[in-house]
Amino acid sequence: MKDVANEAGVSRGTVSRVLNGQPYVSDEAREAIEAAIAKVGFVPNRAARSLVMQSSQAIGLIVHEPHSLFVEDPNIGSILLGANAALSEADYQLSFMIADTTRDIERLARYLSGGLIDGVIIVSARVGDPITRAVADLGLPAAFVGHPRDIGDAAYVAIDNRGAAREITNRLIGTGRSRIGMIASALDRDSGSDRLAGFVDALGSRFDPQLIEPVPLYSYSDGQAGMRALLERAPDIDGVFASSDAVAAGAMDVLQAAGKIVPDDIGIVGFDDSSWATRCDPPLSTVHQPAGELGRAAAESVLRQLRGEDPGTSGRVLDCPVVWRASA
Amino acid sequence: MKDVANEAGVSRGTVSRVLNGQPYVSDEAREAIEAAIAKVGFVPNRAARSLVMQSSQAIGLIVHEPHSLFVEDPNIGSILLGANAALSEADYQLSFMIADTTRDIERLARYLSGGLIDGVIIVSARVGDPITRAVADLGLPAAFVGHPRDIGDAAYVAIDNRGAAREITNRLIGTGRSRIGMIASALDRDSGSDRLAGFVDALGSRFDPQLIEPVPLYSYSDGQAGMRALLERAPDIDGVFASSDAVAAGAMDVLQAAGKIVPDDIGIVGFDDSSWATRCDPPLSTVHQPAGELGRAAAESVLRQLRGEDPGTSGRVLDCPVVWRASA
Structure with missing residues (x-):
């Protein structure tokens, strides 16, 4: 930061104000600092930006499933990949977390409260799920895949x-x-x-x-x-x-x-x-369960919430047609 | 922070210095602030602590695989679950990230540089992998699952x-x-x-x-x-x-x-x-590929590095016996 300040000919406090998105910095100073950042190759610490901007550019995807199922259920992988594609286009990092044991759930709730995640997609929540409660208490932007009865007017993407x-x-x-x-x-x-x-x-x-x-x-x-x-x-x-x-x-x-x-x-x-x-x-x-589309639509809902857009209706139901083969 | 300062009878700057781990704070002030924090119920923002303590209590697990394979390869799920179990016992959060497209890789490299992750487990790295390079440049504690030829003396867990x-x-x-x-x-x-x-x-x-x-x-x-x-x-x-x-x-x-x-x-x-x-x-x-054990051992290696322990040999090779059934 000192190098940037020297290069731009401003004080370190001014650099800090620009990085922090604070007002009362002249356009000239801002431009000089941005040019200096580009020249010096300064990369603002992401944790510092996260603290200041209230943004980590990361979205969590939480799957509440026991181990055995996670490995053999191909839907989870497809949901994950659909969400990853949508977030990647918006330059958000997907961070996938498993909630299996009670210990996992408690640690996850603490983690979510720490500001390292801007929003969450929640898959396989049960009614009365402690993760649902933690997310609601924190007021984190969230979208559910599936529609547990107790999520109030939280956003969800589901099938019928x-x-x-x-x-x-x-x-x-x-x-x-x-x-x-x-x-x-x-x-x-x-x-x-x-x-x-x-x-x-x-x-x-x-x-x-x-x-x-x-x-x-x-x-x-x-x-x-x-x-x-x-x-x-x-x-x-x-x-x-x-x-x-x-x-x-x-x-x-x-x-x-x-x-x-x-x-x-x-x-x-x-x-x-x-x-x-x-x-x-x-x-x-x-x-046919449109697993990839469910992940993508849930990610898009969280992104809309982060942009402060009107979510419209909170729920979205995707088509799931019957595919008839030879077993019946 | 204001409430903590009022309760402790010190300035907000002093509270900040204590949270930031800076010197020049009297023991009395430090104790008063810690008592005030306990009383006021102040939870330091995790991003702030991450910035200050150089720790997020989160470990990334990066899989560099194309979409299609991720969904159908049960090894990846097992590696993930093995790593999650080891990290969970140590109260670390596992954050799983997919690197699929070039865009994913670039964003991931930026994300890793941001201090939101204390260490990484890397699965399916190729020789010349840009993620390997990013991790080496950042000096992040890391362990590879598998043994790409170009990881120098970085830690790895592999099979023969x-x-x-x-x-x-x-x-x-x-x-x-x-x-x-x-x-x-x-x-x-x-x-x-x-x-x-x-x-x-x-x-x-x-x-x-x-x-x-x-x-x-x-x-x-x-x-x-x-x-x-x-x-x-x-x-x-x-x-x-x-x-x-x-x-x-x-x-x-x-x-x-x-x-x-x-x-x-x-x-x-x-x-x-x-x-x-x-x-x-x-x-x-x-x-038989011991996928869960590979994930667990890689996680344990990263945890040892974070504790500053001597890693011993950098590589570990697990057994993978032949299982003979009926197809040959």
Whole structure:
């Protein structure tokens, strides 16, 4: 800073005022300082600028998921990449953080309060999530991917999980199945409970609660466990809505090991349209989840908030069409 | 800060000097200020502390990978989770950043210079990587996952890619194959070029360069493309070393579509021991890559550097045993 001041022929205090964005600096002095900065090669310390400008040019993306799921869920990677692309265009740095253990969550809440992050994108929040509360308390610009019930009028980008689940269940019914069950993951989240609601909508009076198997995660191994339980309870089951493609893949492997032919003996449909779906044999009928677009739209919402623009409606719902393949 | 100054009965300048760690403050004033901070509930802004204490309590993990690969490579998720666990125990926040485009890399280099990150873990660096250069120029505490040739005596945690590739190729030779090829990904990285070197070591005088197909990425689709090219050039090929499990999965699907039976007509082996390996049918013989441990060990190295401890040797090589299944 001394070199810049010498070069510009002004005091260090004046340089500091310019860097701090304070008023009462003449245009001449400002220009001389900017020219001096360019000449001297002075890079203002980012932490100093962050302190002064209330900006770090970094946006956090927080995923609240247990370890195992994070590794196998391709949606998270796609959301991350979509958000990164939008932030990169606006010259913001994406900083991705995992909240897994209680310790993670507490540390993350402290970190968010420190001013090193200008805003956050929150993925997989549960109802009553401590991270949601921390972000609200701090008043950080935020956008949710998904729509937990308790985020008030915070911005979110979501899909219509209930409508899509209803639609794919109707397609499954349309193939002539009469004993249709569901492996229902993550009922503590809006996505999981909405998919179950859509399934119940579609079956109407034919809905049999005995054919619902709740499992904790959208994971391959929970798909295996859920399918084993359903087969034991209802050996005559002839259709399954698995609440994600990874769940469907686990279920399909259990069915095939049990000597069932998909789709002849039993039809199965998933949700996500991830690489799990095309790697299944037969390939999965599923719902296309626009994961990259969800990440991008959430990032754009945070950027609009940072620019002080009117967000319009707080929520945005993206399309998620059914993709019909050979598994049902 | 004003409240703290009032409570302590000192000037705001004195409070600032204490927060800034500057000398020339009496012990009495310092104690009064610390008591006042406790009483008033003043939380120093993290960016301010970062500026002053030269610490943000955050460690970056940078992955230099194109989009497509990031989503489908389970190693990256496992490395991330291993590093997160180690950092979480030490109360450090992990901040994960992707470097994909040139624009990403430039922004990231600026971000790293800003003091918002105390150290970095670097995954998938190439030789001549601009991120490696930026980190070296800044003198940031760093540890590499993998061992690019040009990182000097910087810390790294790696596996013996060459030795493991030699061992699994020898196992493949031991099954009686005589026309063994390789789909060789990422030859611009130490992992890719070392795996090719191990393959060449094992084949010795039987090595036929016609049976090498270089492809850019460790990806399913590059596995498909590589296998198609090999089949066209050498229809009599009876063994393939695919440089990752995702590559092997792509190759296996092409082989099966071409009517080849694995392992009867052609044996195939991979590298990683990821979920791709167990999802293949038949399941893949492969090399177990300790991805979580690589992330953890790299994080521990950065933490040791931050504590000013003697790092001992700069490099650490973890075991990666062959896991023999049914594909060869």
